[in-house]
Amino acid sequence: MKKNSFFQFLLNKRSLVILGFLLVCAGVFTREFFTVSNLTNVMLQIATDGIIAVGATFVIISGGIDLSVGSLVALVSVITIILQTKFNTPIGIIVSIAAGISVGLLNGLLITRVGISPFVTTLGMMTLIKGIALAVSDSHSHSGIDPNFARLADYPIFGIPFAAIIFLLFVLAANAFLVKTSIGRGYYAVGGNPEASWLAGLNTNRYILMAYVFCSFCTAIGGILLTSRINTGSPIIAGDTGTTVVSAVLLGGTSMAGGIGTVYGTFIGVLILGVLKNMMNLMGIGGYYQTIFLGLLLVITVLADRTHFNQHK
Amino acid sequence: ADKPVTVGFAAASSGWPWYATFIQHVEDRCAKNGWESIILSADADVATQLNQVLDLIEKKVDYIIIGPLDAKASIPAIKKAHEANIPVIVIGNDLDKEYWDYVAAIRVIDDRDLGRNSAEIMAEVLKDSPSKKIFVVDGLAGQPAVTLRWEEMKPVFEKNGIEVVASEYADWDMVKAITVTEDMITRFPDIDAIFSMDGSMTPGIVQVLEESGMEDIPVVGLGGTATELELVKEGKVVGTACQSPGMNAEDAMDAIEALEAGETIEKRMTVNTPKTFAANADDCPGDW
Amino acid sequence: MRNENNPVIIEMHRISKFYPGVIALDSVDFCIRKGEIHALAGKNGAGKSTLIKILGGSTQPDDGQIMLKGKEIVLHSPHDAIANGIAIISQELMLIQELSVMENILIGRLPHNAAGFVDWEAAKTVAAEPLKQLGLELDLSAPVKTLSTAQQQAVEIAKALSRHAEVIIMDEPTSSLPNREVDHLLSTVRRLRDQGITIVYITHKLKEIFAISDSITVLRDGKNIATLSTSETNQAKIVELMTGQSADSMFEKGNSSSSDIPVLEVRDISRKNAFSHISFTLYKGEILGFAGLLGSGRTEILRAIFGCDAFDSGSILIDGKEIKEFSVKEMIRRGIALAPEDRKLQGLVLSMNISDNINLATMSSAIRNMGKEKKTAIKLFDSMGVKAPSIKALVSSLSGGNQQKIVISKWLATEPKVVLLDEPTRGIDIGAKSDIYTLVEKLAGEGVSVIIVSSEFPELLRVCDRILTLHDGEINGEFLHNAVDEETLVAYASGSVAQYSVEPISKSEVK
Amino acid sequence: MDITSRKKSGSGKVTLILKENVPWIMLLVFSAFFAILFPQFLTFRNITNVLRNSAMIGTIAIGMTFAMIAGTFDLSVGSTMGLAAIITIKMQPQTGGTALAAVVIALIMGAMVGLINGLVVGRYRINSIITTIGIEYVILGITLVYSKGQHVWVEDMYKPLEFVGKGKLGTFPFPIIIFLVAAAIGQLLLSKTRFGCQLYATGGNPIAAELSGINIGKVRVIAYMISGFTAAVAGIMIAARTQNLDPSFGFGQETDVLTCVLLGGVSLYGGKGSIFGTLAGVLILYIVSNAMTLSGASYELQLICKGLIFLITVAASVSWQKKGK
């Protein structure tokens, strides 16, 4: 049993050292970082990508990858707003979630039934979904018309934005699921050794399928909240989402080889990226140099974590 | 009051030449005034842009210039800045009238003007032609600039009997424009003229025509990049609608200086996008 | 005997399985009686694994039916087999290395409450049960990767028991177990039988078959050749059934071709936590055996000599010259070759063809000499008697024995002076083993020196000129092959004899 | 029933050849389809256009094939190509010497990026995706700093260099020749050199490769350097052709390259693939987009079709492989 209490986790994770270092830098180099309003701001900023990263953690632990999340966010935003305009907000949200789940099912079926590798499947789906998003939106962006929906993501509950609350709930629930439930433990088995799991009678295909469905579900939720934040349905938003999400998950110590990783780790990974971006913005490090720093962060993380991957050749 | 004025600029992408020029002007003007500037780039990601505006608000800058990737999607960010009492100057992409109350100033190059002016040049070119078939090498699918330009291009084309037989996206990318143009002249060897949605792609179109010996097909550009202007001067492009990010930036900075001085200013001003031909090409700065 | 009286539990009827170009099983009938230990024997590629994979639901037959207690069952997946009380412990242990012992035992069936949360206390109790049944004590929360192979195997068995399997099938369970553990396993298997569990036991080791089985089925070329009661047959008969030829000449030691010329001298090398004070000399044309239990450091020593891993102190001399630079490349250049213990993981590039694998370590010039490569490949292919369609066949399509021949061929292509063979006969059948012994002797005859590591001591006695015993990373005995028996080797290897109670035999006495 | 009756040896060989060339079969099927649908498709000019346009991504795909066979991803080729192109243009026009220096510097830069990738990824291939994405960003940033975010262009390019992009040998545009030569060299490297064999071994089984005396770290570094080098070659080609580029040109185009390589049947896990297959992958991608443009279908539909064609082609390879097992 893994009694992986949060505290133990804090002690033996490198990503936490990086986060700590960043927080110290943020405190030293900016006056604004450690203010209540900025911290609230950061929480809101990381929430939507964070929710998607929770889903992506499942996929990566199960030994796969999902590159189609960015396109799906765009599709979800378009559907949410267009249906909101035509009918009402709940219909928009429900259909968006349904669309997300369908994409997840399609990814999962192509991977488990047809046997195309996750990388290739989701790469193809990325193009496909983008086409659909453009078609649905007629290549325009559309404004939302429901002021309540527009307030949804930012709406403070005990001072914390709703989107951030949802993110935290997803983190806690998903972590509990992976660590404490029988099915959750199965994900580590399936990702760690798919053949052994199958021979032990696990329906590995169903596990993998559900990972993609869950990831797409999270993407739909994240996408809806992002749509609420910008109150716009646009076929070309979320260009960075795919990269950010995968980076966050790997930064958090989840292994691309499958079978290793935690949602708490992903939470830290999301924080690292969020804090770094916020800090650089506050410091006025803009444009080109921000690009270079983010790139270097990825490379350095890999270097720092190399020993961790040693055992997986 | 002793604290220098800080201008925050949330640019759509510092990797786009239009914005690079704009940024240069903002930085120069701020430096001249002894002000500080914080330049952030959303790298073409809408959510990033929203986040960057929020960070500028946290930073408590005195003015925010925003070059929206998507004007509609930038409204929430603009409202937040407004709530925080930071004057916002919108540049690049126009804003619907209902949101004008939230911003201090709008200093834009109107994409509709650009579209109309270039379309009118096209109408002029094909005035006497018996057949008026053109194709359009388009920008990036889903971008507001594309939508707005078409809004005004369409009626001009219709009025003048110009038939757009096809339009293909080339993502503002010179290399893709080459491929698209090649494919299109294969498909429509008897095309009467070609319309380029943006100066960054025009040289590619001209090049394809030269390579395939079809230089006599007229090309109409849009935007007035330095290279496009060069082609206009050489007569390889009939004309273009000139836009200057530098002039736009100066207008935006003028507005900020006026606000700082406590003057009242006009809410919305647009930068001229004059029709530019070989004869008057030198009037266009071609600064991007 | 009990064989005839017990009721039939599983009957496989006219099972056939085809792979492109291969008939893995040709209308096989296979009948297992309740509560027996039923051994399944046959050469590499005879179809043993295929047959039991079908029984385990992981492979579907092309034809035939399976009856469980008289009722026909159809097994679509391993899940179905498990649900029918059939558990398979496959040759490659199928555990999830990162997960704990408990989770591995209860994989997919962790007890949970209504909300779906695992009840770890209950899990502990449930998982401890089968371990107790096996008479084992393991830390339930230790990750499986920290366990030894034998312990991992016990976890596999516990996994089967915890599912109340009525039939447990073991595919070559002892092929990577040390002797001491083998005995333990055999007694476990007997104990299980006495508890009424039916066992199907696949092995290439005839001794084990006769030690525990009640009945034997021999497969050859995908056909059931015979099912016999163990008490009514003998080893020679089984070998004959398996190979189709008489077994007489297979196990005789050939002449020694050992000489006086030292080729490899290892002087007092040590590495922390692996081996210490290892010294020995290998002579030209000599076949030297390393006898030791699993984990005694034999592999580590070979790897150190081959330059894969560093050592802390000591020196190594080749042809009297001390080696200063240690790298695999350098050692290959100096005429050393190592056939590692795990063919698939360490020895072969399965996605490449036979010829490329054979030539992998020899390509000396930047531009490949295709003609030469082909000649080398064909020469070794023929002289080793590899069974494959051509030298362009992918090695992944070969049987274990043939794969091992390719590994050895790769090293012979380098024309080595010293060949290090780590468990060269693991998991390969009697025929292929005998081929490899013959080959080793032929090499020695040509002046090549050989070190063989093996956990099967009879094999060492059969082929070696001299045998060193290792215990706990140290050499504790040295014997000429004709001056020692298996019991003595086991005694030394297991450390039950004090250090060097036998005088080391000097080289001159060999002559 | 005995073994021989099941074997059907004659047709077996044909199946094998078909099985190993699924991308080419798909290419032929698509081409035939397009040729029937669109009369302009099978014209000499259209085909040369397609080939010339595919030369750039195609050349990089040749290089990336090496990285992929070694079992590692190289997602940094997009901005490497961009930086090489920008260097080439920014250091023009001037004399032959400078033009040549620009080319040499661009090529060295490409190889150096490969070197860095190789050293960072080293023996731990699992993280090559994230490493090379990181490098892609770093190089984009460097390119933007170098070009100050502005268009770069040059009026007159050194003539021999211009020929690289615009020239024709007979009726064949020179970039096609470069592409085909790169492919030929690549194929020779893979099949006729020790390095090629070691590359397959490194990707197929790094442990066995190491135990056979192969320095897998070195092999991977070289594979990455080849990949970076071809990216630079492509950048120079495109710079010579257009003489005018966006500052962020190239960024993100690694996806197209990767698509070609995967369409061509190169394994994501290393050890398998060939230049011949990659060639088919490149052609599929470009022929499909050419046909899409010729068809006049809307952009959305084009994207959807591209996604579908990609999935169908790969699914076909997968199911053929399964069948043959």
Ligand SMILES: Nc1ncnc2c1ncn2[C@@H]1O[C@H](COP(=O)(O)OP(=O)(O)OP(=O)(O)O)[C@@H](O)[C@H]1O
């Ligand atoms: N997945 C497969 N694809 C193609 N051929 C196979 C496959 N599995 C088994 N075979 C072939 O079927 C035959 C029987 O193989 P099987 O593994 O059952 O033999 P075995 O008796 O278990 O041999 P060993 O003692 O080496 O384990 C062999 O010729 C083998 O090559």
Ligand SMILES: Nc1ncnc2c1ncn2[C@@H]1O[C@H](COP(=O)(O)OP(=O)(O)OP(=O)(O)O)[C@@H](O)[C@H]1O
């Ligand atoms: N994966 C491992 N992790 C930790 N220690 C190990 C590991 N593998 C081997 N060892 C230790 O190294 C020492 C030598 O092991 P080695 O594998 O060389 O033994 P061996 O006699 O070759 O046994 P085998 O039959 O397994 O090859 C032993 O003390 C063993 O416990």
Ligand SMILES: [Mg+2]
């Ligand atoms: Mg077997």
Ligand SMILES: [Mg+2]
């Ligand atoms: Mg060993």
